[in-house]
Amino acid sequence: MxxxxxxxxxxxxxxxxxxxxxxxxxxxxxxxxxxxxxxxxxxxxxxxxxxxxxxxxxxxxxxxxxxxxxxxxxxxxxxxxxxxxxxxxxxxxxxxxxxxxxxxxxxxxxxxxxxxxxxxxxxxxxxxxxxxxxxFPGRTGTPVSAFRPGAGDPDQVWAAVAGAFGLTGAVTEGERARLELPGLPPIDGVVDLAGLPTYFGVRTPDALYRFLHSGTDRGNALVVGHHIFASDSDPARTDQAWQEWLTRLPIA
Missing domain, CATH: 3.30.530.20 (START domain)
Incomplete structure (x- = not known):
C-alpha cells in the first residue's frame, strides 16, 4: 500500500x-x-x-x-x-x-x-x-554519470575514493584534492562537499565532481554525477573514462 x-x-x-x-x-x-x-x-x-x-x-x-x-x-x-x-x-x-x-x-x-x-x-x-x-554563473554544464552497484559498504567505498584523490584520514571541506584519470586532464581542486558517509564532492575551475553512496539498504551502489563546464570536453569520452575508473577502483 x-x-x-x-x-x-x-x-x-x-x-x-x-x-x-x-x-x-x-x-x-x-x-x-x-x-x-x-x-x-x-x-x-x-x-x-x-x-x-x-x-x-x-x-x-x-x-x-x-x-x-x-x-x-x-x-x-x-x-x-x-x-x-x-x-x-x-x-x-x-x-x-x-x-x-x-x-x-x-x-x-x-x-x-x-x-x-x-x-x-x-x-x-x-x-x-x-x-x-x-x-559558474552564466555557464551551463555537461552531466557525467557512472554507476557501480554492489561497490561495498560506506567505509570501504569512501576510503577508496578519498585515497584516489590523495586524501587520508577524515575528509574535510577546503582540502586540496587531485586525481589523474587516464584519457582526461588531471583533476586538481578543492573538497567542497564532505557529507560522508553519503556524499563527497570536489570543485575545480571547470567542473563539479560528485560521488554518492546509496547506502547498504539500497544496494551499496557508488554513483558518479559530475558537471563539466570546460568548453572543449568530449561528453562520450568523459562518460567512458569515468565508468572505467569506477569499475576499476580498488575497494577493499
Missing amino acids: GHKFELTKEIEMAAGPEQIWDAIATGPGIDSWFMGRSEVEPGEGGRTRFAMAGYVEESTVTAWEPGKRFAHRSEPGPDGTFMALEYLIEGRDQGATVLRMVQSGVLGDDWETEYEAMGLGWDMYLATLAAYVTH
Whole structure:
C-alpha cells in the first residue's frame, strides 16, 4: 500500500531570482547541478522529462511563474505512486535568494528507506546548485554519470575514493584534492562537499565532481554525477573514462 509523504528543504544562495529560475526551470540549467539529463517545456501544462541510466520519468508542469514558482507532477503508476516537485523562489536583500523545495507524493512499500535517501540526496544536490550559481554563473554544464552497484559498504567505498584523490584520514571541506584519470586532464581542486558517509564532492575551475553512496539498504551502489563546464570536453569520452575508473577502483 502506498505511503503519502512530503519533504521540504530550504537554502539561501548568493544569486538573484532570475539566475535561480534559469537553474531550476530549464533543461540546461538543471543539467548543470542535478543528476541525469532533463528537458523542460516552458509554461503551465508543459511537459518535463528526466532520463538517467535507461530510466525515464515524465511529468506535467503544474505551476509556471518565472522568477517565483515552478512545479511539476508525474502521473500515478499502477500502484498509485507518483512524485510532485515544487520550487518557491524568494529574493532577498543584497542579491541573495532563498529557494524552498517541496517534494511530495506517494511512495511504495519501502517508503522509509526511499524517504531517507531522498532527504540526503537533496542535501547534496542543493549544495551543488549553490556551488553552480556561485562559481559558474552564466555557464551551463555537461552531466557525467557512472554507476557501480554492489561497490561495498560506506567505509570501504569512501576510503577508496578519498585515497584516489590523495586524501587520508577524515575528509574535510577546503582540502586540496587531485586525481589523474587516464584519457582526461588531471583533476586538481578543492573538497567542497564532505557529507560522508553519503556524499563527497570536489570543485575545480571547470567542473563539479560528485560521488554518492546509496547506502547498504539500497544496494551499496557508488554513483558518479559530475558537471563539466570546460568548453572543449568530449561528453562520450568523459562518460567512458569515468565508468572505467569506477569499475576499476580498488575497494577493499
